[in-house]
Amino acid sequence: MPPLLEVDRVSKSFGGVAANVDISFDVHEGEILGLIGPNGAGKTSLFNSVSGEVTPDAGEIRLAGQRVSGLRPEQCSLLGIARTFQVVRSFDSMTVLENVMVGAYARLSRTRPAMARALETLEFTGLAARADTLAHSLTPAEKRRLEVARALATKPRLLLLDEMLTGLTPVEAQSGVQLIRDVLARGITVIMVEHVMEVLLPLVHRAVVLDLGRVLTIGAPTEVVHNPDVIRAYLGDRYAAA
């Protein structure tokens, strides 16, 4: 069976600075892939290329064999790619329910079904009690969860999580991990960018390590963690696990 997502020699520069250089990897349906690397390694840029915010300068990205690189974000979303943002982007003037409904409206045009789907998604993500709270009054952890709920309401095949667990308390992080497992259980493929190693590594099936815009190595978490190049990339960066 072909991979769900194929990243094929993708390169992208911004104003002379190479953010991604010749990146290639595949993601299989139903798996959860970790995208890790020191700051500035090009992880969010890659996400932006996959979800359509940005068009790669070279290379191609395919979803189930169909080219998606170069499409606009709206089109990528309709094809089944959903994402969260590193800095949370909630619709602050709208309630939690209304936020998620915007996601539900991606595939449903009528309000009753959209509302039903939104309510169901809120139940699933544990936000049902906060349905009528304005998004801007939520705690940071709840806002992260809201972004996931909103993305899920679009019924995606692929979910890109950009540092969803960063900055959370250990309890909140465990809760978040459980949510991700639940998402996986629903058959949604997940790619997650994360810095919090001890949370990420037990969770993912495989990891892609980026450094300075290039792929350093790809493999199972246990292999990757013991890879000397990876260690050098991180220690050379004076990186300390959170």
Add this chain to the structure above:
Amino acid sequence: MVGGLLMGLIYALVAAGLSLIFGLMDVVNFAHGELLMLAMYATYVIWLVTGLDPLLLLVPVALLLFALGVAIYHLLMARALSVRFNRGMVQIFVTFGLAILLRGAAQFTFGSDFKSVSKSWLSGKTIDLAGVYIPLPQLAAGVVSLFAFALLLLISRTEFGHALEATREDRDAVALIGIDRNRIFAMGWGLGAGAVGIAGVMLATFYYVSPSVGANFALIAYVTVALGGFGSLIGALVAGLLIGQVEALTALLIEPSLKQVGMFAIYLLVLMFRPRGLFGTL
């Protein structure tokens, strides 16, 4: 043709003031035309009372308008900027309300009939430049506008001018380098109003003065600024000249009462290809 050029310079000057204000704080001053109107009335009144020629009133009226601009900022716009809802719309409608208020005040004070500065040093005289007869007031207006423009450009290169530019680029960060935003904004408004003041004085020498005169020029000013690009002084100049010419040509080739349609059409056309105006950076 030359007439179009000269009017264009005046348009450019009025537009420059508008561009300054917008460039600073994303405010489209819908009362800009009324500021012009007030400048013209001020010129008329002082001329009527003292008999001084309008040319002598350039500095006083410009200063008067400068003060008015600063006052408008401190009394109204400072509050409008700190509003938490619908900031953009509030600004539009606050300046629009101000425009109505000023127009009503002018009507109340002077009545709505036309007034004019009938006797001045330049009125009624024409000059012969290479076979073309140019009315002296219009020529003087063009020349003065050019000088005022040069002055504005000069100011933009001073430290103050740089501070203005910096505040426009990043309103929030300038506090960190010791620039007092409020002072800059107030000065910006003052300068913008002052520029319009100069244009008003010169206009009063050959154009009628009435409460609604501002509205006519205002629209042309907005178009000039948008065409040239908000925030660009050079843009305002180029656009002003262009608009002045197009207006004159349209009046000549198509019909005088439709002369504004020509410039509007050009404006919309340019916008289609350059949504931010000819030189716009915002």
Add this chain to the structure above:
Amino acid sequence: MKETSITRRRRHELIIGAALLLVLAVLPLPIRDVYTRNLIIITVLFAGLAQAWNILGGYCGQISLSHALYFGVGAYVSTLLLTRLAIPPTFGMFAGGALGGLMALLVGWPCFRLSGHYYAIATVVVGEIGYLLFLNWDWVGGATGINIPYVRSVGDSWLWLQFRIDKLPYHYAALAFASVAWLVAWLIEGSRWGFVWRAVKDDPVAARSLAVRIFPSKMAAAAISGALTGIGGAIYAQYVGYIDPDSVMYGQLSILIPLPAVLGGVGTLWGPLVGAAVLIPLSELTRSYLGGSGSGVDLMIYGGLIVVVALARPQGLASLIGVRVRAPAGAVDAAAA
């Protein structure tokens, strides 16, 4: 599906709307004074116009300052169909609406890609072009305008929307118009567009990541808003009996139409109604009692009021009576580029 706070609130809105409609329907009955009746009709009509504008300007966030064009086009189309083809205005108004909607689409298509202030000024210019063209166009009467004849053989009639003996039916025409505008706004608020437009105003990047396609919905908003405004124009033409560019298509009208919506509460259901209820009587009364001789006092008061309300209550007057107002946040800037 169990009831949510959203569905409950919408049900309440419908009930209040119906009650308000009832009140307004009986309001003019005991009033015999022609001046007051006229005031009520104009207020109701402008409430409807403000609501129609609100659909594009408030909910969809496009500050259009060219609505006088659609109003005027509606008035002219309906009137010309009457005077040249003897088509009753009751049908003509829909043609006026159709053309108003079409004009709005034509304006919207190139202009929507412009951001914030560029868009606003472009719409002002478009409105001005329309005004100048009509002023110089003899076939539509030019500056002289068109007198709308009262067809004596028919007399007072709903079909021909002419009432001379008793002008009360005009009130119901205006009320019907305003009710439709309100209902359309209510429907949109609870529809996909309502949600999606608010999302785009709060965070366009996030909205796009949720498959929101902005442009087609803006066009739809423009069409609906323009069409409703055109119908309002047609009704107005029949009411006043005479139209010319200076009365139905002038630039300031493009600011006066949105004004009740902006001061009442832009992007809300009740804002335009509250705004109209306050502003129109005020402007008419000051004009009649203080502005008669062209003294300008009425303008000073009106202008001053606009400034004060805009600064003191930027979220709109409707918030004073407890109408839900959008939350304060840096992102909640209706004119964000």
